[in-house]
Amino acid sequence: MGDHFILSKELTRRDLVGNLALALSSAAVPISLEAAQHVHEAAAREKEAQGAYTPKCFNPHEFRTLERLAELIIPADGVTGSAREAGAPEFIDLLCSQNPELAAIFTGGLLWLDAEMRRRHGAPFVEAGEREQIAVLEGLWEASGGTEESKPEPAAGGRDRPDTSLSPGVVFFNWVTKLTVDAFYTSRLGIKDLGYTGNSSHSKYVVPQEVIDYAIKRSPFAGG
Amino acid sequence: MLAASACESARLLLNSKSPRFPNGLANDSGLVGRFLMDTVGLSARGHVPALEGLPRYDTEGYGGAHLYMPWWAWEKQGELGFPRGYHIEIGGGYGMPQIGSFHGAVRRHGIGCKLKENIRKEFGAFVDFAGRGEMVPNAMSYCEIDPHVMDRWGIPVLRFHFQWSDAELKQARHMEQTFAAIIETMGGRVLTPLTPPGGEVPISAGGEIIHELGTVRMGTSPRNSALNPFCQAHDVKNLFVADAGSFVSNPDKNPTLTINALVWRTSEYIAEEMRKGNL
Numbered sequence: 135m136g137d138h139f140i141l142s143k144e145l146t147r148r149d150l151v152g153n154l155a156l157a158l159s160s161a162a163v164p165i166s167l168e169a170a171q172h173v174h175e176a177a178a179r180e181k182e183a184q185g186a187y188t189p190k191c192f193n194p195h196e197f198r199t200l201e202r203l204a205e206l207i208i209p210a211d212g213v214t215g216s217a218r219e220a221g222a223p224e225f226i227d228l229l230c231s232q233n234p235e236l237a238a239i240f241t242g243g244l245l246w247l248d249a250e251m252r253r254r255h256g257a258p259f260v261e262a263g264e265r266e267q268i269a270v271l272e273g274l275w276e277a278s279g280g281t282e283e284s285k286p287e288p289a290a291g292g293r294d295r296p297d298t299s300l301s302p303g304v305v306f307f308n309w310v311t312k313l314t315v316d317a318f319y320t321s322r323l324g325i326k327d328l329g330y331t332g333n334s335s336h337s338k339y340v341v342p343q344e345v346i347d348y349a350i351k352r353s354p355f356a357g358g
Numbered sequence: 359m360l361a362a363s364a365c366e367s368a369r370l371l372l373n374s375k376s377p378r379f380p381n382g383l384a385n386d387s388g389l390v391g392r393f394l395m396d397t398v399g400l401s402a403r404g405h406v407p408a409l410e411g412l413p414r415y416d417t418e419g420y421g422g423a424h425l426y427m428p429w430w431a432w433e434k435q436g437e438l439g440f441p442r443g444y445h446i447e448i449g450g451g452y453g454m455p456q457i458g459s460f461h462g463a464v465r466r467h468g469i470g471c472k473l474k475e476n477i478r479k480e481f482g483a484f485v486d487f488a489g490r491g492e493m494v495p496n497a498m499s500y501c502e503i504d505p506h507v508m509d510r511w512g513i514p515v516l517r518f519h520f521q522w523s524d525a526e527l528k529q530a531r532h533m534e535q536t537f538a539a540i541i542e543t544m545g546g547r548v549l550t551p552l553t554p555p556g557g558e559v560p561i562s563a564g565g566e567i568i569h570e571l572g573t574v575r576m577g578t579s580p581r582n583s584a585l586n587p588f589c590q591a592h593d594v595k596n597l598f599v600a601d602a603g604s605f606v607s608n609p610d611k612n613p614t615l616t617i618n619a620l621v622w623r624t625s626e627y628i629a630e631e632m633r634k635g636n637l
Contacts (some may be wrong), residue, residue: 154457158457162456163456163457163458163461164456164457165456165457165458166456166457167454167455167457169457170456170457179362206469206470207470207473208469208473208474209470209471209474211471211474211475213474213478240389262628271469272468272469275464275468275469278465279465280465280466280468282559308521311469312458312461312464312615315460315463315464315477316457316458316460316461319455319459319460319477320455320456320457324455325455327474328452328477328481329414329452329478329481330414330452330455330481331414331416331452331493332416332418332453332454333416333418333454333544334416334418335421336416339419339424342413342415343413344413345412345413345415348411348412348413349408349409349412352409353408353544353545354408354543354545
């Protein structure tokens with residue numbers, strides 16, 4: 135009976151990862167932090183039990199490329215580590231292992247990325263220099279409609295399906311940046327980086343005085 | 359006692375035809391299904407640089423920013439060009455990071471340290487405004503039995519007709535201008551697209567705010583209503599409707615408490631009528 139219980143718990147856990155994987159390519163965002171944490175926990179448990187994580191969807195070269203991309207998209211800085219340290223490659227691999235549509239976007243995109251880097255510098259993406267790697271990604275960001283200028287955001291709750299009219303590189307860029315950022319900011323590292331305090335219990339709701347002072351000092355009405 | 363939600367109560371009545379009630383039960387007035395309403399909705403979002411770097415604290419709990427603004431401009435109603443009012447639900451704070459929380463940041467800031475620093479800086483510096491307003495019932499908004507479509511049990515379903523009138527469109531425009539003015543006065547930038555002059559204001563679709571009500575309206579005369587002021591059917595004395603079907607107006611606030619208040623009154627009325635032997 136004990137074994138049976140563990141088995142059904144295991145299936146439930148896998149279902150949770152699978153449900154999120156399928157929701158990503160069909161449902162509107164946002165999707166809960168809790169759903170993301172099931173994925174982080176699944177990867178952490180495997181690392182703890184086996185000493186290392188074995189990719190389920192990607193081959194070693196593809197996984198190495200995802201690790202490098204995670205370092206470039208969210209690098210380590212003086213505050214926290216990188217998205218690679220936060221487990222973004224494992225997060226993406228686990229989700230892709232449960233959603234063939236997503237897996238096809240990533241494996242196809244990684245092939246495209248290597249082909250593009252070979253065309254430019256005669257080497258696969260991971261073997262190119264950092265400057266060259268960033269140049270390819272910056273180009274994809276611009277091609278994806280990214281801009282520093284003030285631009286209205288699309289209405290909230292819209293479906294976020296890949297636009298197949300874009301080149302495979304841009305579709306891949308959109309997905310790898312989205313999921314890397316999602317993985318980082320739903321991890322312990324990312325939550326620490328944001329300073330998100332979590333939802334704690336209070337007997338009454340009081341805004342701290344230092345917060346009020348800070349806001350009033352910076353208000354457009356300050357000093358009036 | 360019918361309390362199946364406004365539209366479903368109307369559907370049950372309209373489907374309950376008999377020689378005595380050829381238009382459906384308690385529908386001698388022909389008004390069952392008519393004057394369907396929903397709440398007017400419009401939202402806006404802004405980025406307020408003055409909030410960047412605010413010391414972190416727990417802002418979670420009901421409604422994000424713990425702020426609610428009831429209708430304030432009733433004294434200026436004549437100048438506004440629309441009747442009735444709306445309230446504002448204000449959101450913001452250090453919301454729980456979720457999948458999708460920072461997709462917009464990639465679009466604005468690209469990748470690398472720049473992205474990470476900007477997400478950190480902008481966390482908690484966004485404000486959201488959701489307007490929820492009162493709709494005036496109109497003859498173009500109603501539900502009726504669909505002559506062609508049935509549910510899986512073979513029972514005819516409803517089909518809906520819905521149109522906002524000029525009153526709601528002007529109210530939604532007022533919401534949008536108000537939200538934009540608040541954001542800009544705070545030194546912020548409106549992130550949601552603003553309606554260009556002459557463009558269609560992004561008002562919610564009928565049913566989107568899920569406050570559908572008004573389809574079995576109450577009133578003092580059997581000619582202009584299906585229910586009396588105690589939610590008792592004019593035509594069928596032992597039939598009461600205890601959901602939002604009885605509403606003749608759509609309060610800008612969520613209807614549940616008004617439903618409860620009406621049910622309380624109906625219950626007291628039923629008890630009294632039973633004591634008198636009228637029921």
